[in-house]
Amino acid sequence: MPQGTEKTDICSRLRETGLRPTRQRLALGELLFGQGDRHVTAEMLHEDAVRNKVPVSLATVYNTLHQFTQAGLLREVSVDRSKTYFDTNVTSHHHFYCEHSGTLFDVPDNQIGIVGLPVAPDGMEITRIDVVVRVTKKSTNDAT
Amino acid sequence: MPQGTEKTDICSRLRETGLRPTRQRLALGELLFGQGDRHVTAEMLHEDAVRNKVPVSLATVYNTLHQFTQAGLLREVSVDRSKTYFDTNVTSHHHFYCEHSGTLFDVPDNQIGIVGLPVAPDGMEITRIDVVVRVTKKSTNDAT
């Protein structure tokens, strides 16, 4: 996986949105975008950072995650009230969510489509449509 | 609005699921199912109860909401990490969610359809598909 380009890319994208390319932000950006699509929670990214010798505080991870989201680099996904996931894939796509393990993953390609787009009531407009396909382990022998 | 029938109905349904039809549960059931479809949070229902001279504690509201959900009387909807909504409409349908006001409401009829149901990976099976159409106030003059 040839890269090194991402760093520069992130750097520019941060500048574009007025975010200073600080040590932490670049490092977190590397972790987030240097490994393909990821679905992380603040805690997961924090652990990942520490594991990779990038000592950032949880608070900074939260800040960064939100700043990146606002900058359009990440997409926030709410599937469970207990945790907030951030998806590095900002293109239009949907998710599988396993309540069993709390895992979130993309629905391959665009296997899912929507028909009959409803009209938003009042003076509202649709900003986005989230589809979450909830799954569980098959109960063939549910004795997990 | 002719009713009174709901109470009995709730009573039986509670019994069916092994839940004692207590004063609080019946009262909350009335509030929940006596006014058509509702999308409430624990706090909303609690306020509603107090307002209607049904003094229940927040804890009991939470308990009841979860018990009703487990009994199949309610459906839990996660749209925002900050609040959990409970929908009195347990049939298959989807939602509009206005991030502006934090309001949740049903998509009329089944204006929305899904095409290309994906296959669940591994040994998993789909339990349910949630579609949330996020909307905001039209930015005609966004100076709210």
Added chain:
DNA sequence: ATTTGTGCAAATCGTTTGCATCTGA
């Protein structure tokens, strides 16, 4: 030098839990 970001710890907020009391069957 100035401004913006970071870390820590305390503060929030929705939700859950423990336990003593009360209620329904």
Added chain:
DNA sequence: TCAGATGCAAACGATTTGCACAAAT
């Protein structure tokens, strides 16, 4: 009577916030 339900307040866990210090331009 007795298991199950309720209320209260303390406990919780994820996220946010305030403020002193550090880093980037």
